[in-house]
Amino acid sequence: MKIRVLDFETTDQADEKAKGKTVGIVEIGFTDVDGITGEVSPTESYLVNSGIPIPPQARAVHHISDDMVKDGLPPDEAYRLLMAHMEPGDLFCAHNAAFERTFFAGGVHAWICTMICAKHLWEEAPSYSNQALRYWLDIDRDMQWPTIAMPPHRAGPDSYVTAHILSRMISTHHPSSLLQLTNTPVLQKRVMFGEKHRGQLWADMDRGFLEWVLSPGKNFDEETRRTARHWLNKQSGLSGTPFA
Incomplete structure (x- = not known):
């Protein structure tokens, strides 16, 4: 091959x-x-x-x-x-x-x-x-x-x-x-932007930060939004695919 x-x-x-x-x-x-x-x-x-x-x-x-x-x-x-x-x-x-x-x-x-x-x-x-x-x-x-x-x-x-x-x-x-x-969507391990949060684990981000990343008008790339959505879903107790 x-x-x-x-x-x-x-x-x-x-x-x-x-x-x-x-x-x-x-x-x-x-x-x-x-x-x-x-x-x-x-x-x-x-x-x-x-x-x-x-x-x-x-x-x-x-x-x-x-x-x-x-x-x-x-x-x-x-x-x-x-x-x-x-x-x-x-x-x-x-x-x-x-x-x-x-x-x-x-x-x-x-x-x-x-x-x-x-x-x-x-x-x-x-x-x-x-x-x-x-x-x-x-x-x-x-x-x-x-x-x-x-x-x-x-x-x-x-x-x-x-x-x-x-x-x-x-x-x-x-x-x-x-x-x-x-062909598997990527979930970021650490936040890669901002002076306050850069380098911190996404798993440690609070609900307010995750909702802010996903709020209308924020121009984050799909990979970042997917990661925020995954951890917000986890905090909300939602089941199913982490990429939903």
Whole structure:
């Protein structure tokens, strides 16, 4: 079983694309991982010319310019490369897979999200970005070609780092378990916002705080709201799914 770890650099964020804005890919990177042994293969990366100007705020992240991509691959050709040599039963993977899947569905192949899996497996991690996990797990010592991991925020290096995070997960969990974790909603262990409550256990939060998080007009992400709803339900003695 092959797991192809993807990373994209783009002209804007996925949520802007979801709102109807035209957003393009400017670079793809992928690194294959053996789903049984966790062995990491060499990385491939390609610049992509989506025909969409790269704004300064995007360049500030990945430092890719319009001039750099003018001879890049057309998007359709880049997508074909991502599908090349993918066999039945092979998987795709990305860190925050929802982002990559906004641009590339991956056909019939299922996806592993290493960020979601990390939240389930490593509750004490200080952060769940791939670079933070890289150093927290000290995965550089596992890298056969450490220079490939640099610079950050480029598609090839980021896919290589994520591939090693995945490999570390495979050392203790079969890919089928990682697929299951990917599709299991995350409950946060600790509050991750606010000067007063940051770092405290959600289990210790009082009813007033939980109701405040869930009150209309509060713009918390769904994961945070789900966690607050779970603990409010627990305090109310409600039974059933904790994700209701």
